[in-house]
Amino acid sequence: xxxxxxxxxxxxxxxxxxxxxxxxxxxxxxxxxxxxxxxxxxxxxxxxxxxxxxxxxxxxxxxxxxxxxxxxxxxxxxxxxxxxxxxxxxxxxxxxxxxxxxxxxxxxxxxxxxxxxxxxxxxxxxxxxxxxxxxxxxxxxxxxxxxxxxxxxxxxxxxxxxxxxxxxxxxxxxxxxxxxxxxxxxxxxxxxxxxxxxxxxxxxxxxxxxxxxxxxxxxxxxxxxxxxxxxxxxxxxxxxxxxxxxxxxxxxxxxxxxxxxxxxxxxxxxxxxxx
Numbered sequence: 001x002x003x004x005x006x007x008x009x010x011x012x013x014x015x016x017x018x019x020x021x022x023x024x025x026x027x028x029x030x031x032x033x034x035x036x037x038x039x040x041x042x043x044x045x046x047x048x049x050x051x052x053x054x055x056x057x058x059x060x061x062x063x064x065x066x067x068x069x070x071x072x073x074x075x076x077x078x079x080x081x082x083x084x085x086x087x088x089x090x091x092x093x094x095x096x097x098x099x100x101x102x103x104x105x106x107x108x109x110x111x112x113x114x115x116x117x118x119x120x121x122x123x124x125x126x127x128x129x130x131x132x133x134x135x136x137x138x139x140x141x142x143x144x145x146x147x148x149x150x151x152x153x154x155x156x157x158x159x160x161x162x163x164x165x166x167x168x169x170x171x172x173x174x175x176x177x178x179x180x181x182x183x184x185x186x187x188x189x190x191x192x193x194x195x196x197x198x199x200x201x202x203x204x205x206x207x208x209x210x211x212x213x214x215x216x217x218x219x220x221x222x223x224x225x226x227x228x229x230x231x232x233x234x235x236x237x238x239x240x241x242x243x244x245x246x247x248x249x250x251x252x253x254x255x256x257x258x259x260x261x262x263x264x265x266x267x268x269x270x271x272x273x274x275x
Contacts, residue, residue, distance in 0.1 A: 007034025149178035149222025181217035208251030
């Protein structure tokens with residue numbers, strides 16, 4: 001039977017003491033099953049703390065993932081920027097693995113006006129190099145490439161799926177809000193979600209990793225994340241949950257809503273109704 005864990009992108013807002021371990025404890029108190037460690041402005045967690053974080057998460061049965069820094073562009077023209085981007089991913093992998101995280105979520109980069117096929121070749125080359133560096137170090141963690149929300153960003157569903165099929169350590173991370181915004185409101189009906197998920201190899205859907213939230217967008221794509229109840233949001237979380245159930249997908253859904261725990265709990269509660 002399909003099993004989905006729901007959790008927050010970072011420390012829940014209702015956490016009294018704003019640190020990672022307290023955040024994990026709060027996630028457990030709320031009855032959620034997952035938390036994403038947000039390294040979005042830099043990998044500042046020390047190895048020793050990561051090990052302790054992992055012990056607490058294991059004790060409380062909370063599944064951890066990591067979001068790598070935003071400052072990554074695997075299609076950068078400058079060698080220094082490429083090397084810095086790869087280092088941020090490798091640092092995220094090292095600390096994430098020490099904490100017992102199963103996947104690092106990465107925004108791959110930008111087209112920078114290039115032909116998407118040329119950008120794809122560049123991103124693929126750098127990911128292969130990262131993959132080759134992870135293996136000798138024995139770092140057991142997935143590189144989760146996230147679908148991005150703007151047409152200027154590398155990370156269409158097709159690109160993410162293709163790279164995940166070709167590189168061992170790379171997994172697709174579908175951000176439903178980003179996908180909806182990039183497609184200027186393309187996820188309106190159940191069949192739209194089914195079509196998107198049908199492009200992903202079934203082996204990834206046995207332990208999938210998703211992001212979800214409300215979203216505001218323009219004709220250029222993502223503008224900002226919203227709560228599910230915000231005026232202007234057109235992404236129906238109930239359709240997301242229903243499709244995951246119908247397709248018998250197992251994995252984790254991380255909520256990136258401005259109201260982290262409340263919207264995570266909404267999804268979890270609805271999952272309980274349909275399963």
